[in-house]
Amino acid sequence: QKEVxxxxxxxxxxxxxxxxxxxxxxxxxxxSFFWYRQYSGKxxxxxxxxxxxxxxxxxxxxxxxxKASQYVSLLIRDSQPSDSATYLCAxxxxxxxxxxxxxxxxxxx
Amino acid sequence: xxxxSQSPRYKVAKRGQDVALRCDPISGHVSLFWYQQALGQGPExxxxxxxxxxxxxxxxxxxxxxxxxxxxxxxxxxxxxxQQEDSAVYLCASSSAGGxxxxxxxxxxxxxxx
Numbered sequence: 001q002k003e004v005x006x007x008x009x010x011x012x013x014x015x016x017x018x019x020x021x022x023x024x025x026x027x028x029x030x031x032s033f034f035w036y037r038q039y040s041g042k043x044x045x046x047x048x049x050x051x052x053x054x055x056x057x058x059x060x061x062x063x064x065x066x067k068a069s070q071y072v073s074l075l076i077r078d079s080q081p082s083d084s085a086t087y088l089c090a091x092x093x094x095x096x097x098x099x100x101x102x103x104x105x106x107x108x109x
Numbered sequence: 110x111x112x113x114s115q116s117p118r119y120k121v122a123k124r125g126q127d128v129a130l131r132c133d134p135i136s137g138h139v140s141l142f143w144y145q146q147a148l149g150q151g152p153e154x155x156x157x158x159x160x161x162x163x164x165x166x167x168x169x170x171x172x173x174x175x176x177x178x179x180x181x182x183x184x185x186x187x188x189x190x191x192q193q194e195d196s197a198v199y200l201c202a203s204s205s206a207g208g209x210x211x212x213x214x215x216x217x218x219x220x221x222x223x
Contacts, residue, residue: 004151032209043200043214044152088151092209095165097142099151 003027004091006100014108019076021103023089026070032092033065035074037085038102044088048074079107111136113203113215121221122191130186130218134203141184142212143176144200152200158184159207191222 005024013019021035032051036044050056050063050072062075072091076083086102114133122128134141139160144152145168154168160181169176173192178184188195198219202212 034211036214043198043217046211046213049211090151095157095207096154096168097144097152097212098154099144101149101151 002100003093003098004089004100006087006089006103008101009104010106011103012106012108013079015079015081017079017107019079019083019105019107021074021076021087021089021105023072023074023091023100024070025072025089025091025098027091027093028067028070030070030091030093033063033072034090034092034097035061035063035072036088036090036099037083038088039085047087076105079105081107081109083107113201113213115199115201115215115218117218118216119219119221121223124192124222125190127187127189128191128220130188130199130201130220132184132186132201132203132215134182134184134201135205135213138203138205138213139181140204140207140210140212141178142202142204143184143186144202145170146198146200146217148197155186188220191220193222196220196222 035047038044048063064073088102089100141158143155146152157165158178173189175187198217201215
């Protein structure tokens, strides 16, 4: 079983819609959770971090964490074509970060 | 301010050659991580430094891989006797604190072994 699981997609949403990205993790001892965006041919760019249960909002982005269900999600409101990228979920356990394989998002104008 | 930088950005090596990849972290960041990213996959952890101490090297795929950070700043990832399966993007990331905190990535080095 992989440490971090994501639906690889592709996920397509129309411009202006809400995009919902999901991630599950296997280690209950995981402490910190992150969402990164990666454009094709570029390196990952940090979008959000979340450390405690509940929601965390930053602009158009909302991260949600449910440690009991070992589930992390990212909502993107008012999706824009520039949001088209691969979204990576990352989970910290001890000294290591585990990344999912990423979900490819396409926002259709 | 300046972000994480890596050099070279691209490296082509013949099988069996040794390569050295350099990472300059964000100034003042104590933690430094190396990752390997294959096409279509997420980054895979290789090793972690806190200052000059290598605290975790459990992700290094073989003893051909070696990393160092002698003065707690710049780090070098060395791959000896490169193999075709070593072809990947090697990413470096730094963090202002320990592994539980936000990491910022450099642009990566794309290694192609022919």
